[in-house]
Amino acid sequence: MTVLRETWIVFHRQMTLSLRNPTWSILMLSQPLLYLFLFGPLLKPITGQIAQGNDVNAYQVFIPGLIVQLGMFGAMFVGFALIAEYRAGVIEADRVTPASRIALLAGRVLRDVIVLVVQSLILIALSYPMGLRAPIGGVLLALVIVALLGATFASLSYSVALITKSEDALAPLLNGIAMPLLLSGILLPMSLGPTWLERLSDISPLKHIVEGVRALFRGDISSSTSMWGLFWVLLLTVIGLWSGARTFRKESA
């Protein structure tokens, strides 16, 4: 199919550009390690509180949150690269080709998703020796969720970048979105906090996604918690990709 071929071409160009940049590669690989080694020690003292009677260890709670956060924040800021490409005339040069507008977006999103999955794999692999216990099936399904979440946020980020076309507008906008998202119990379970805060976080789909990933890491693959997580991430993905595709279509006639 032409769209797939074109997506691959765009992906290949983006990936080559990223890999050729050594600073980018080092940052990409070291980011999960920093989280793991700098945040990890903070968890030890509160392991009991986090486990809340379940037979889990701190990493089973912490790592799902970390990879969801990685998927979200890693993808959220990709719009800046698109603005740089826009400035250099690359987006215009892409649009004047007969390539499908969807492919121009999808190829870029695919690069971001691959990066996130690689980062998550590194993170998970390194956590096993530190005490993570999680069934392989649950971990694989969790990676799918992270990939979908990354695709959602990357495509929204590109969409907003293409509409604003300015770093000055994009930066405060993304920061404004990022803050409430952190209140979804990503790093720490919301049940640690007061009831009103927990209720407030219930309205965030991200909370349910994180809870779902945690359930998967516990091995409760068919539990309603993990099913709801999957449901919400799929819904977000549909919304994200649809609006991204719409912007790429509209902005280029």
Add this chain to the structure above:
Amino acid sequence: MMIEARGLVRTFKTKRGRGTNLVHAVQGVDLDVADGEIVGFLGPNGAGKTTTMRMLATLIKPTAGTATVAGCDLAEDPVGVRRRIGYVAQSGSTLPEAIAGDEVVAHARLYGVPKATAIARGQKLFDELDLPGMWRRQSKTLSGGQRRRLDIVMGLIHDPKLIFMDEPTTGLDPQARANLWEHIRGLRERGATIFLTTHYLDEADALCDRILVIDHGKIVASGTPEELKQQVSGDAVKLTLADASQVEMVSKIASSLPGATEAETDSNTVTFRIPQGGSVLPGLLRSIDLQGIELAGVEVHRPTLDDVFLTMTGRSLRDDTDTPPAAETETDTEKEAVTV
């Protein structure tokens, strides 16, 4: 016909404070470009050149009007248009950090050109466009002229029949400009049709078979550079007298010539404009001689496109290009623009 456009209109909505403004960037443009022509779109910044070109290149939708570009209907078959045209934008086309050859190959593959063909064709174009040894270089390491030629390689990689170029030589030094003109003429020899915008008169004059003058979103004149110059102002003739007291007598003789206009006198010179100045001159000199008036000098200047522009629009093109704020108008409008 390579391009046939009728009644193209583009209106932008811009937000200024609380209100919205309608900017009528292009207000009913008709244009025809034949196969193998180099046609120049001449006008000051903000005249609607880029907007018209972006419409014809499928980058923005016309608010009204129709066009057939390279044999495909602009509204019905934009993908068909994209397949057949090359577009060299003002803003460049490659990422500064990217390797020039990689960008060219990726671009070609988006047109469906197989990788091996893209490499072969790209390297050949690098040779032809004077970019030896640049294939593996980052595009930010290229000079301004080289980068412009790289943009042209990007626009030519799928062998388009029609090439749009938006201000191809803006920002280049005179030598690089002259060099680029050579390359553009070379493209036409390979059978391509070229439609370019410029606000440089010398460029339009030196390069184009035909010129369309656009101002305030409307085409105000069109023709070959020669036709435009003849049609408008005629040649400028300047007579310098040995005896300043005879200025009025000479001015009277000059004004009585059929077609003479804009006669002016200075201390010892008489200037006026007249069509076909070269053929009028012998007769004029004879009648001045018969009156016993002695001339110290005679000059005839062919009109420039700037004279054309001045006559057509009442302002000089040159004034406009020298004012930086005016240069920003068009880009600003487009950046903030929201489709109506």
